Amino acid sequence: MLRKREIRVIYDQGVEAVEATIRQLYEMIEIEDERVHQLVALATAAHLQKIEQFRGRIAKLEEELASKVRHVHQLNLTVKELNKELKEARTHTRLAKEAHLAHLLKNSQNSNKPPSTDPRKGTRSLREKSGRKPGGQVGHPGATKGFVEKPDRLVIHAPEACSFCGSSLGESEVQGSERRQVHDLPPQRVEVTEHQAQTKVCLRCGAKNKAEFPAGVNAPVQYGAGVRSVAAYLMGYQLLPYERCAEAMSDLFNCPLSPGTLATLLKGCAGELVEPMMLITEGLRKSAVIGVDETSLRVAGRQDWVHVSATDQLTLLVHDKRRGAPAISEIDILPQYEGVAVHDGFSSYDQYRQCRHAQCNAHILRELNYVIETSQPQWAVAMKALLLEIKVAVDNARESGRKKLAPCRKAEFLRKYEESIEAATKQYGTLQRKKGRAKQPPAAESVIRAAGRKLACRLEAKRADILRFMHDFAVPFDNNQSERDLRMLKVQQKISGCFRTGVGAEEWCRLRSYVATMKKQGRNVMETIKSVFAGTTIMPTLRC
Incomplete structure (x- = not known):
């Protein structure tokens, strides 16, 4: 720069x-x-x-x-x-x-499971303590066996010599005697009766005339009504399998029978019971109250069903491959029935609207026990106590000769019932089932809570059927009559395992229906079975 x-x-x-x-x-x-x-x-x-x-x-x-x-x-x-x-x-x-x-907590006391599935421990009965001592109660008549006025045999025991000096007592007078009677069975053996139908020639016209054999004597060699009735009794009533029945006949009467012979005579007995079954069916249709139930049965390796319709005088067991409405309609009792049908709440029974329905409260109590044992809701405790209280009130009124409860008493029971339902509603929400499909999937619900909610819904929806025994004394508190009639079927299944054919199951059910009906009507089982083989079948009485 x-x-x-x-x-x-x-x-x-x-x-x-x-x-x-x-x-x-x-x-x-x-x-x-x-x-x-x-x-x-x-x-x-x-x-x-x-x-x-x-x-x-x-x-x-x-x-x-x-x-x-x-x-x-x-x-x-x-x-x-x-x-x-x-x-x-x-x-x-x-x-x-x-x-x-929940499955482990279920047993025969709080659910519909059979007692055979209970664990090996003591179970609690649904019966409450009565406060009485066990055994015969005061005023109960005894059942000691007494003397028979005319014994079949009389055996006199006289002393032959004096026990002090040895002198003969043959000429001495009888100063007194002490009686003792022994009830025993005589030796049993098969008695063979030979029938000979003779042929004679008329001396006047020379025609040959042959006598007729008695009714029922059809074969050259056959078993009589006594042998066949005892075998049928052992199989149909005492539930012995074929082989054990054959063994019993051989041991008791020295009458060996083959299983094939036993099957044939059981089939023949069932074939003669068509008319009694029709009478029993007609009597059940005319009954004021009947109990209906069903249970599974193993037949030829598959699961079939046996349906029962019963009163205190009539029993009808029917075998079918189906459980629901088709089988019930084919039995043709409920489709024509107009009385009160007591059952365990199986949905197929509800479609028959021409009759009234009653719920088995023994099932309700068992389900309440399960809910109480698993979640202990107060509404279930109150409902159980209420049902038992109503039962006691109805039993006392029936024993005193009354035909219904006092209106104020029924109103009190209905109020308590409604209070229990309201308590259940507060715990589970609405108890009415919603129609249609839900827009959103429901939240996961525990099995124990679902059991309580479903039972509460059932108590709400079926309150008239559950409390029908309170309004009509002819309706029982439970359906134990039908379950007792089915119990022998389960015993038979435990003993023999299953039926090999459906025909065999139908024959057994027919014989058991007849025997159970005649037993309820006070008939001797052996006499009724023998009448079937003798061709003079004793018919059941139609008591409604």
């Missing part, structure tokens, strides 16, 4: 000196400007190269970041799904544990 003194010297040299100086300065400026441009170009190129490198680096990092973000998002989705599966697994595990616990 020129100083002021140097500029003045150039100025003093004249215009040409100034012009030369300025031109020199311009040249220097251009050279410097060119150098600056070169430096800027070099710097710009270097910066641009670095910028491109940074952009590539940034793009690569952005791509890696996007990949990481996608991976993280995928991991988040996987974690969410795993959390959902874990939650469902925990819910299923909890429900499975509760279901298993």
Whole structure:
């Protein structure tokens, strides 16, 4: 840069000196400007190269970041799904544990499970303590065997010689005697009776006349009504299998029978019971109150069913491969029945609307016991106490000769019943089943809570059927009559395992129906079975 003194010297040299100086300065400026441009170009190129490198680096990092973000998002989705599966697994595990616990807590006292499935420990009866001592009560008549006025045999035991001096007592008078009677069975043996039908020639016309054999004597050699009735009694009433029945006949009467012979005579006995079965069916249709039930039966390796319709005087057992409405309609009792049908709440019975229905309260009590033992809700405790209280009140009124409870008493029971239902509603919410399909799937509910809720819904919906025994004394509190008639079927199944054919099951059910009916009507079982084989079948009485 020129100083002021140097500029003045150039100025003093004249215009040409100034012009030369300025031109020199311009040249220097251009050279410097060119150098600056070169430096800027070099710097710009270097910066641009670095910028491109940074952009590539940034793009690569952005791509890696996007990949990481996608991976993280995928991991988040996987974690969410795993959390959902874990939650469902925990819910299923909890429900499975509760279901298993609920299954372990069920027994014949608090559910419909048979007693054979109970664990080996003492079970609690549904009966409450009466406060009385066990055994015969005061005023109960004894059953001691007394003397028979006319014994079949009389054996006199007289002393032959004096025990002191040895003298003979043959001529001595009898001063007294002491009686002792022995009730025993005489030796049993088969008695063979030969029938001979003679042929005679008429002396007048020379015609041959042959006598007729008695009714029932059809074969050259056969078993009589006594042998056949005892065998049928042992199989149909005492539930002996074929081989054990044959063994008993051989041991008791020296009368060996083959299993095939036993099957044939049982088939013949069942074939003669068509008319008694029709009478029993007609009597059940005309009865004011009947109990109906069903139970499973193993037949030819499959599960079939036996349906029972019963009163205190009549019993009808019917074998069928089906359990529901088709089998019930084919039996043809409920479709024509107009009385009160007592049952355990099986839904197939409810479709017969022409008759009234009554629920078996023994089943209700067992289910209440289960709910009380598993969750202990107060409404269930109150409901159980109420049903038992109503039963006692009805029994006392019936024993005193009354035909119904006092209106104020019934009103009190109905109020208590409604209070228990309201308490259940507060615990479970609405007890009415919603129609249609739910928009959202219901939340997972424990098995124990579901059992209580379903029972409360049933108590609410079927209150008229449950309390029918309170309004009509002819209706029993439970359906034990039908269950007792089915019990021997289960005993038969435990002894023999199963029936090999459906025909065999039908024959057994027919014989058992007849025997149980005649037993209820006070008939001797052996006499009734013998009448069937003798061709003079004793018909059941139709008592409604």
